[in-house]
Amino acid sequence: MATDKPLTKNIEIGRAPFNFKQYEAAGGYESVRKVVTMAPGDVVNLVKDAGLGGRGGAGFNTGLKWSFVPAPDGGPRYLVINGDEMEPGTFKDRLLIEHDPHLLIEGMITTCFALQAQTGYIFLRGEYTVCEERLLTAIKEAYDNGMLGKNILGSGFDLDIYLHTSAGRYICGEETALINALEGKRANPRAKPPFPQVSGLWGRPTVVNNVETICNIPGIVNNGVKWYQGLGLGDFVGTRISGVSGRVKNPGCWEVPVGITFRQLLEDYAGGMQDGYELKAFLPGGGSTDFLMPEHLDLPMDPGAVQKAGSRLGTSLIMVLDDKTCPVGCIRNLIKFFAHESCGWCTPCRDGLPWTEQMLNKLEDGTGSLKDIEILKEMTGYMGIGNTFCALAPGAMEPLQSGLKYFIDEFEAHVEYGCSYSRQ
Amino acid sequence: MNNLIASTAIKARQLTEEEIHEIEHEKTHYPYTQAVGLEALKIVQKYQGWVSDESLLAVSEYLDIAPDELEGVATFFNMIFRRPVGKNVILLCDSVACWMLGCDNLKQHISNTLGIDYGETTKDGLFTLIPVPCLGACDKAPVMMVGRETYTNLSTNKIDQIIAHIRDGSPVELDN
Ligand SMILES: Cc1cc2nc3c(=O)[nH]c(=O)nc-3n(C[C@H](O)[C@H](O)[C@H](O)COP(=O)(O)O)c2cc1C
Numbered sequence: 001m002a003t004d005k006p007l008t009k010n011i012e013i014g015r016a017p018f019n020f021k022q023y024e025a026a027g028g029y030e031s032v033r034k035v036v037t038m039a040p041g042d043v044v045n046l047v048k049d050a051g052l053g054g055r056g057g058a059g060f061n062t063g064l065k066w067s068f069v070p071a072p073d074g075g076p077r078y079l080v081i082n083g084d085e086m087e088p089g090t091f092k093d094r095l096l097i098e099h100d101p102h103l104l105i106e107g108m109i110t111t112c113f114a115l116q117a118q119t120g121y122i123f124l125r126g127e128y129t130v131c132e133e134r135l136l137t138a139i140k141e142a143y144d145n146g147m148l149g150k151n152i153l154g155s156g157f158d159l160d161i162y163l164h165t166s167a168g169r170y171i172c173g174e175e176t177a178l179i180n181a182l183e184g185k186r187a188n189p190r191a192k193p194p195f196p197q198v199s200g201l202w203g204r205p206t207v208v209n210n211v212e213t214i215c216n217i218p219g220i221v222n223n224g225v226k227w228y229q230g231l232g233l234g235d236f237v238g239t240r241i242s243g244v245s246g247r248v249k250n251p252g253c254w255e256v257p258v259g260i261t262f263r264q265l266l267e268d269y270a271g272g273m274q275d276g277y278e279l280k281a282f283l284p285g286g287g288s289t290d291f292l293m294p295e296h297l298d299l300p301m302d303p304g305a306v307q308k309a310g311s312r313l314g315t316s317l318i319m320v321l322d323d324k325t326c327p328v329g330c331i332r333n334l335i336k337f338f339a340h341e342s343c344g345w346c347t348p349c350r351d352g353l354p355w356t357e358q359m360l361n362k363l364e365d366g367t368g369s370l371k372d373i374e375i376l377k378e379m380t381g382y383m384g385i386g387n388t389f390c391a392l393a394p395g396a397m398e399p400l401q402s403g404l405k406y407f408i409d410e411f412e413a414h415v416e417y418g419c420s421y422s423r424q
Numbered sequence: 425m426n427n428l429i430a431s432t433a434i435k436a437r438q439l440t441e442e443e444i445h446e447i448e449h450e451k452t453h454y455p456y457t458q459a460v461g462l463e464a465l466k467i468v469q470k471y472q473g474w475v476s477d478e479s480l481l482a483v484s485e486y487l488d489i490a491p492d493e494l495e496g497v498a499t500f501f502n503m504i505f506r507r508p509v510g511k512n513v514i515l516l517c518d519s520v521a522c523w524m525l526g527c528d529n530l531k532q533h534i535s536n537t538l539g540i541d542y543g544e545t546t547k548d549g550l551f552t553l554i555p556v557p558c559l560g561a562c563d564k565a566p567v568m569m570v571g572r573e574t575y576t577n578l579s580t581n582k583i584d585q586i587i588a589h590i591r592d593g594s595p596v597e598l599d600n
């Protein structure tokens with residue numbers, strides 16, 4: 001029987017990741033053997049029909065995204081893996097790469113065949129040093145065993161994969177900024193269109209996909225659409241890595257069927273809140289998503305359902321805000337991150353985020369005014385979607401705007417009394 | 425060209441054989457040399473500890489990238505140090521999960537123990553303390569890196585052990 005945990009079936013925390021031989025013995029690289037006998041367009045359609053959505057945060061149908069790549073013209077085409085993972089509260093790609101690097105390589109080979117791309121880059125954040133070492137080993141093993149290089153498995157298909165390690169900058173995770181970074185430029189985002197699928201790395205067709213997205217490809221190719229769709233609960237398809245951080249008993253991340261509720265993740269996987277702490281609110285998928293409240297716990301962890309509740313599923317790693325932590329302080333911390341990581345390209349974000357941070361500092365220090373709260377509300381409009389060059393600033397506004405909605409009393413209390421929480 | 429960057433720049437130094445060897449290896453990964461700029465800066469930093477003006481000019485000349493353009497890349501990234509740092513750079517995560525679990529107290533503890541604030545280096549040149557955005561280990565917060573090592577589930581006690589081991593040059597083994 002095919003596995004129901006295609007992303008983590010080889011993962012056992014505490015033991016070294018599988019080497020090439022062990023990985024192959026566990027059924028690894030099967031999708032490469034299969035895919036080279038298929039027509040590339042059929043692979044694209046298979047992934048499209050499976051309904052796999054991108055795991056980088058936006059959730060766009062992966063096969064559909066691939067289908068925008070123009071027909072081969074003899075020139076280079078690229079697959080770029082987004083392993084920048086710097087969204088606050090997100091730690092899933094680290095798990096996948098550290099504990100099963102060959103799964104990503106296998107997914108890349110299969111994907112590159114579908115795209116007829118002969119070069120793949122892995123863009124990894126520089127701080128993931130263990131991932132770096134394990135990927136370099138896995139790539140070398142794949143070359144040594146004929147899975148990379150010229151004429152893979154006698155199919156006539158050639159592929160090279162290179163690892164690029166970055167040097168710490170959140171904006172590099174935005175796919176067009178990532179492409180600039182890979183070209184050796186300052187990582188400011190590019191205007192879209194043209195989309196990278198048409199004109200990306202060095203002006204050539206390029207697909208940028210998240211690590212977890214590509215780790216799904218071998219399973220889909222091996223086991224098909226029906227199997228993949230059956231992994232989710234009810235009408236939901238597939239599995240995904242979801243996790244919890246904050247004051248819960250057992251923080252971590254796990255492969256779960258798409259469609260389980262936030263409550264199930266929080267209680268069954270993360271063991272519930274730590275003793276003495278109560279759940280006040282939670283960020284459903286990283287620092288750039290709107291807060292949800294305890295009344296939302298029974299929603300399924302699905303992009304559509306979360307959107308209806310006024311937030312985004314994002315990276316599906318939830319962060320809990322407990323009753324002993326100041327929501328204003330929490331939002332200030334998030335805004336400080338985004339202000340620091342703004343690439344400086346457009347004015348509302350470059351100037352607006354530090355200004356927002358200062359006002360939150362004043363509130364925390366007890367020197368804020370009601371007027372500051374009004375300005376904070378206006379800021380969420382100035383930096384809203386459509387008013388900035390990329391999605392960083394609108395993302396930064398999400399926890400702020402929802403915080404102002406759900407915790408307005410606490411913001412106002414800060415004007416009168418300053419911050420009344422003390423941590424630890 | 426050379427007067428385009430910081431006025432303290434004197435002239436390019438000679439890149440070492442190891443540096444050149446590693447830069448040449450990276451070159452084979454990209455069709456254009458500009459793409460190697462960041463990698464080359466990281467290689468130089470690995471051997472020299474930081475990227476001095478002389479190093480920046482050396483990379484600029486070696487890869488034929490304008491110095492101001494390379495400076496634009498160097499200053500863009502958090503982890504390229506354009507000022508001297510200590511032998512061990514402590515990167516303390518100050519993002520949201522670590523903040524909730526008390527990284528402010530840990531920062532205070534490190535500052536008290538080593539006598540340095542963020543951005544400063546101890547007199548003996550052993551440690552520099554820098555805040556770092558989310559290290560992607562939020563389930564094991566609070567977290568920091570020292571050099572290439574990541575330390576998780578930190579407490580003041582654990583930090584004392586790490587500092588002590590680094591000070592006397594013994595491998596860092598923690599008894600939790
Ligand atoms: C500011 C910003 C940061 C991002 N960071 C990441 C990241 O670290 N990893 C990632 O996969 N996607 C990130 N994204 C999303 C990417 O732009 C892109 O949508 C994604 O890599 C596409 O892959 P997918 O279709 O497989 O999800 C970020 C987007 C923005 C606006």
Ligand code: SF4
Pocket residue numbers: 171189341342343344345346347349350388389390391392393394
């Ligand atoms: S919104 Fe911020 S990160 Fe995005 S382009 Fe503008 S300044 Fe850069």
